[in-house]
Amino acid sequence: MHTKTRPHLQSVLIPVDKTEHSERAVKFAARLVSPISPEITKKVTLIHIIAYSYLEKMASNIDIRFKNILESPLFKRILEQHVEKEVNPFLEEFAKIFKENKFSGELEKHISQGEPGKEIVTFAEKNNIESIIMGRRKRSHTAETLLGSCSHIVIHRAKKQNIFIVGQEVREEGCPVNKILVPVDGSRPSYRAVKEAAAIANCFPEGMVQVSIISVLDPIYLDQNSDEEKEVHKIIEKARQILKDEGLNDGQINSYLEFGDPGRTIARIADEEGFPLIMMGRTGKSGLREIVLGSVSTRVIHKVEKATVGLVPIKNGDFID
Numbered sequence: 001m002h003t004k005t006r007p008h009l010q011s012v013l014i015p016v017d018k019t020e021h022s023e024r025a026v027k028f029a030a031r032l033v034s035p036i037s038p039e040i041t042k043k044v045t046l047i048h049i050i051a052y053s054y055l056e057k058m059a060s061n062i063d064i065r066f067k068n069i070l071e072s073p074l075f076k077r078i079l080e081q082h083v084e085k086e087v088n089p090f091l092e093e094f095a096k097i098f099k100e101n102k103f104s105g106e107l108e109k110h111i112s113q114g115e116p117g118k119e120i121v122t123f124a125e126k127n128n129i130e131s132i133i134m135g136r137r138k139r140s141h142t143a144e145t146l147l148g149s150c151s152h153i154v155i156h157r158a159k160k161q162n163i164f165i166v167g168q169e170v171r172e173e174g175c176p177v178n179k180i181l182v183p184v185d186g187s188r189p190s191y192r193a194v195k196e197a198a199a200i201a202n203c204f205p206e207g208m209v210q211v212s213i214i215s216v217l218d219p220i221y222l223d224q225n226s227d228e229e230k231e232v233h234k235i236i237e238k239a240r241q242i243l244k245d246e247g248l249n250d251g252q253i254n255s256y257l258e259f260g261d262p263g264r265t266i267a268r269i270a271d272e273e274g275f276p277l278i279m280m281g282r283t284g285k286s287g288l289r290e291i292v293l294g295s296v297s298t299r300v301i302h303k304v305e306k307a308t309v310g311l312v313p314i315k316n317g318d319f320i321d
Contacts, residue, residue, distance in 0.1 A: 004247055007199035008130040008162045008313065009033055012044045015120050015150065018090045021135030025166040026094045028308055029133040030101040031176035036203045037105035045108045046094055047123060048087055049116040050079070083111060117153025124161050131162035136301070155282075155298075160313050162196065169306040171276050175204055180211045181275040181307070183266050183296070186235040189281025193312040194239045197279040198246035207252060212275070213239045214256040216265045232257060263299025270300075270307040279310045 014029050016022040026046070033041035091109045098107055112119055124132055136151045155163055170176070180197045184190040194213070201209035215232045236255045243253050258265050270278050280297045301309050 004202055005195050005199040007040060007196060007203060009036065009041050009200075009203075010043075011127065011129050011131075012041060013120070013124055013127075013129040013132045013161075014044065014046050014094075015116065015132070015134045015154075016046050016048055016091070016094055018086070019135065019137075021137055021166075022090075023094070023097075023135075024168070024170055025133050025135035025164075026097050028164070028166045028170045028176065030098045030103060031170065032133075033105070034098065034101035034103040037103050040203060041103075041105050043106040043108065044098065044103065045110055045123075045127070045129070046091055047110045047112070047120065048091065049119045050082075050087075050111070050113045051116055087111060116150045117157065120150070120154050121157040124158055129161055131164065132158060133164040133166065136165050155311060158313075162313055163311045165301050165309045165311070167276075167304060167306050167308045169276075170308075175208045177201075177204075177277040178209055179273070179275045179277075180209060181214055181266070181270050181273075181278045182211060182239070183214050183216070183262070183278070183280055183300075184235055184239045185215065185296075186231070186238075187281060189312065191239065191242060191281070193279045193281040193310075194242045195246060196310070196312045197277075198243050198248055200277075200279075201252065202247055207249070210252050210254060211243055211248060212254040212256060213243075214258060214266060214269065216258045216260060216262040219259045222259045229257075261299075262296045264303055266296070266300050267303035267305075267307075271305050275307050277308050277310055278304065279312060282311050282313070 009032075012029060012033060014022075014025055016026065029044065033044065091111075095107055095109065110123070112123070120132065120134075123129070132154060134151055134154065137149070151165055155165075171178070177200060180201065182190075182194050182197045184194060194211075197211050201211055213236050215236055217228060217232055236257065240253055240255060244250075256269065258269065266278065269275070278300060280300065282297060297309070297311060
């Protein structure tokens with residue numbers, strides 16, 4: 001008998017700051033994991049990183065070289081005051097959101113200093129974090145590449161964690177992920193995303209979550225009954241079978257075969273059809289290679305407006321042949 005896959009949500013890390021993007025991430029996380037705590041989600045950590053750039057700004061009025069500033073008693077007092085007046089209040093507000101959603105696992109607040117992206121990944125590795133849930137400012141891919149966005153760094157350096165980039169809308173009523181869209185292309189990462197979507201769906205009462213498989217072909221194959229189109233039908237059918245093996249019934253499973261640009265098409269359908277969550281596999285390409293070749297997952301993140309994008313870990317010990 002097939003054993004159902006457990007979702008990678010046992011330990012969750014949520015990077016936060018005093019922004020509406022972080023608040024949306026916290027609301028999404030609280031609504032997702034509270035109903036499944038503590039059986040599945042046992043611990044959530046809210047983490048705030050005080051960036052070096054901000055520390056330098058704080059230190060600009062103190063007559064000490066920055067390399068020695070962190071050890072200065074005066075600066076330590078200034079930092080403590082900043083944490084007490086600016087950081088702790090929004091951490092408490094975010095913790096309250098979990099309490100309001102009746103989260104029954106362990107909730108921890110952590111504050112550290114450094115480069116945010118690197119610190120988040122380091123913390124996740126050291127503390128066996130399974131999923132990172134974070135907000136994202138609306139900015140172009142080019143800006144993120146040049147400026148080094150925190151989410152961009154985390155996506156490319158966190159190899160073992162699910163990463164959820166929370167969209168502009170979070171469902172306030174009912175199941176927070178009542179519909180999950182999963183793009184497939186026949187690759188192992190895309191099939192891992194199918195299994196993760198099924199695992200999340202199985203966290204909720206039977207029939208509450210629908211999972212839709214989507215595959216996108218180049219328009220040149222439209223109405224040609226091509227070998228490529230036949231292969232895509234096989235890929236979709238394999239994905240559907242994975243969902244059935246995980247315990248989903250036919251009424252919970254849908255599928256799409258679309259023609260067009262994959263990133264744009266996936267984002268459009270997710271927003272038009274009201275999918276709260278897109279689950280995608282990651283290929284493990286470097287940031288530079290993605291810039292050159294164009295990653296579908298990256299394009300979806302930057303084109304989608306409302307939906308949250310979940311990226312399935314590259315290394316989770318779960319390969320499907």
